[in-house]
Amino acid sequence: MKKHLFFFLILLSIIKIQAQDQSNPNILFIAIDDLKPTLGIYGDSFAITPNIDAIAKNGTTFLNNHTQQAICGPSRASLLTGKRPDYTKVWDLKTKMRDVNPTILTIPQYFKQRGYETIGVGKIYDPRCVDNHRDKPSWSIPSIKENELEYPKGYNKPALGFYQNKENLNTINGIKNSALAKNIQKNKIYKYITDRFKPPYEMADVPDGAYVDGAIANKSIQLLDTMNTSKPFFLAVGFKRPHLPFVAPKKYWQLYDESKIQLAAYQKKSKNPVDVSYHKAGEMQKYKTPEIIYKLNNDGLLALDKELQKKLMHGYYAATSYIDAQIGKIIAKLKQKDLDKNTIIVIWGDHGYHLGDHSLWNKHSNFEQATRSPLIIYDPRINTGYKINSPTEFVDLFPTLSDIANIGIPKNLDGVSLKAQIKGEVNTSKTYAVSQYPRKNKMGYSFRTKEYRYTVWINKKKSTVPIFKEDIHAEELYDYKNDPLETENKIDNEEYKQIKITHQMLAKGYFKDQVAASKTSGEKIKNLDKVKNNNTYKRAQVISEFIINTMSLTNTKRQFLLETLSEKYANNTAQTKGKNLPKSTRRAIYKATFIATRNKLSKIFSKIEIAQINKLEKRKMSELNNN
Template identity: 30%
Template sequence: MKKTFFVAMLFGVAVAGNKIGLQAQTRVADKPNILFILTDDQTFNTIHALGNKEIVTPNMDKLVKEGTTFTQAHIMGGLTGAICSPSRNMILTSRSLFRLHKAGAYIPASDTTFPELFRVNGYTTFETGKWHQDKASFKRSFSTAENIFFGGMYPPDAGGQYRPHLHHYDSSGQYDEPFWGDDFSSVYFADAAVDFLKSQQHQQQPFLMYVAFTSPHDPRTAPTWYGHNYHTDDISLPANYLPVHPFDNGELYIRDEMLLPVPRTKETVKREIAKYYAMISEVDYQIGRILNELKQTGRDKNTVIVFAGDNGLAVGQHGLLGKQNPYESAIRVPLVFAGPGIPKDKRVNAYVYLNDIYPTLCDMTQIPVPATVEGMSLKTAFDKGFFKGRDQVFFAYSNLQRAVVKEGFKLACYNVNGQHPIQLFDLNKDPWEMHNLANEQQYQNKVKSMTSLLSVSMKRLGDFCDLDKAGWGYPVKMTSMEVTNVLP
């Protein structure tokens, strides 16, 4: 007779000061496994099955065809140039932007991560890849791990992606014995994931895997052995290509924007896109290895798979390269759910945030949601009925940029050296954001209503900036230290 595992715990279990409700008799063995796959700097329109015919992504395509894709998944932004840190924090904790500590780099014990919650609820929790938060929260979250990268990116002068700085799992949480890899980073992360799946083949306890790749983040030096290479002759320039951004957005000279000289020529942008696509195809190959092993071990039939990108990237759009801007290329990301109970080849065009992943997984596994979670469950999108999603989405960057999107219109406002440019885009008619409507007479009422909506959203979310104050209350560009100390 198949052995059944039970977790018998009191309802008010305290985890690091945060109350997590648990049923007295939770039938753990019947719960689905969770495989969460995260890529680094992958924008929303870089999957072949979703319309990009120039990129090769057979395994992401498979997830799209086998699952439900949220085509309007957004991030909330960040307060420093490393947008991936707050984005990952929001995924892990489902907190909103202005409730993150140290600009997203720190997760206090009062904010329960979803791996931590699942661990308390009887799951084996495993991590490999990038962790852009503190080591204490990592220790709380995972019962095992391998090939862990603590940090933001691999510096080119230290070997880049070909010499990853990694750690083996350390139950003490100290992680003071790093090692240097001698192969491409994605290989290490996929190897660790495959080995973990093999170890779980005959286990009855459910698992949660958090696999966080560093591709396609620069340095973009993808290997060619995995089977595909790109040539600039096969790459199209984006419709909104510009050699120079039309005005100072406050971050024209941050590291991301220094990867190519200004003005950006058509040829250099096409080369950068080719390298970007190569990195995405490379990580797609490694994702395929993990999916194949999941099927080989027979655990695929009871595993919910979530695939997402942590933030987007301009790569030549609007004269920009990076992610420190409010354009769609920076704030929209891939988000796919696949597995038991999830419709196949379905598209959902409603607004959602990445921090909605956490409560969705709770809903799908019947695990009570902690009070600190601010996201909304997306589970009803997997039903036959209508899924409304969010009424609007909001974006912020430092004290320099704010934006709001509602009913297909986007308003972006800037606060740079006493200048306050405004952009209004009709995304339904102008998805490439090429026609600024903010100064056209027939759109002045829309500008006013969207500005009011943005101001209300800022106050509701606890924004430290205020549109009603001169210079938003912070007229001078804030330093990284000042932004980090907004909420220590």
């Protein structure tokens, strides 16, 4: 009897271990650079994407999903932290995420903390917005960069990172030799070449692995072959196409008949336009060959001839099919290793893409083609296909993955879990998705509901401070049910008055919520009056009075400086006092506060004034420390 009981207990423990393994599934996290919903599963009948479509068939496809900001660095920083750009403070391609938010939590970092092996290969974060390790805290082992990839025998890594066509290689080598003959500095040769020659597309009769994305796929397959599956893994694979230049092996170009490509139907500004919403496609204009001439039309928008438009679109679709094939290879290896039954697959493009609509190319806008982004989640435990029409956004991905992986949802995320949608229980999650885009000294906030888009452009402010009527530069309203091409801004149309008011109220509530969240997030002080007796406030008073008297500041600038320095010192104290932090962490906190303070001061002080403030603050601080 005891013997039978012993074996029974062993059996129960085995079942328990298996159940635990199932409760913490693996994650295959696939990022695709600049991919818009040019996929069969999204209704694009021209696209040839059988592998992604097959995954989506039994997964959840979010049809009305939107990026937080339609540009690589800010989009990825937001998606990977579950926080909006006004929190991450990454609005451009040069701000490093942890310089301004040293303690921010990322998706792979959180999974690593919960016992996952986290591995990254290719472009997950935008490398310009993280450290040289592609965000070291995120990975169990160092992230695998593009310069560490291997290429097939007989092929070097692509020239300039992109090209394998022999004619292009000859041209590039010729320009390089010219640069060497002119004694151009080594670190400036790349720019010398690309200023003269950088084709926006390429077709070469080469194997898939000759280009970067094929090499990324091959490395991912190698990782799956050698993966230690004793604990769950989080494998992030970042593909670089269909980002410009649109390069792909010849066989993927041959999938499409260029004569059947349909150009964007509406290639001008909307009626009743808001000029700040548009751009000159500066990114496209950086891709040059002798025969391509870029020119602007009367509206200041890029005007490309029809043949070039078709070639670019052909290249975009070919590059998309190329990536689809690489994903197919990775999924085949997943199945071969019998890992598919316990691996959640996530496929996302970091934002949408303009292909000539409104005479726009690339991204960099708040229009539908730039913000609408593919998001597909396949959970093998559900294995049923659903399509979600309600608005979702990339900040929802962090809480969703944490929820379905059963590791608990971190506090202070800006999104919501979509687990109920993935299980097919509901087909709605929220009223609107929010995207934003900076243009000059304005920030456009775009609210996408099920059928409409309301965009409000704010002067010199972000959502983390109160927004008033006088701060509004312009507004836009688009009706996607009756006007999917955004041909008319309906904001002044009397028939849309109630819809306009409704969306204005949504925006008002959002801005109010963001201000409240800003006041309570992290260790920020909630009310200046509450710290007036603290040493930090007294120190701010002494230092600000010294600066004020030296610089003869106005009353407005005096009060603003006092409040800003008080917040700076309070933040530093709250995050460091009584905590046994390493010097490197303290330096990172002080640096982040310094940058945040400088940005805040720039609202009313000039660069020269800020430099003088920093100099005087440092001098007075030294005096106080020595006394």
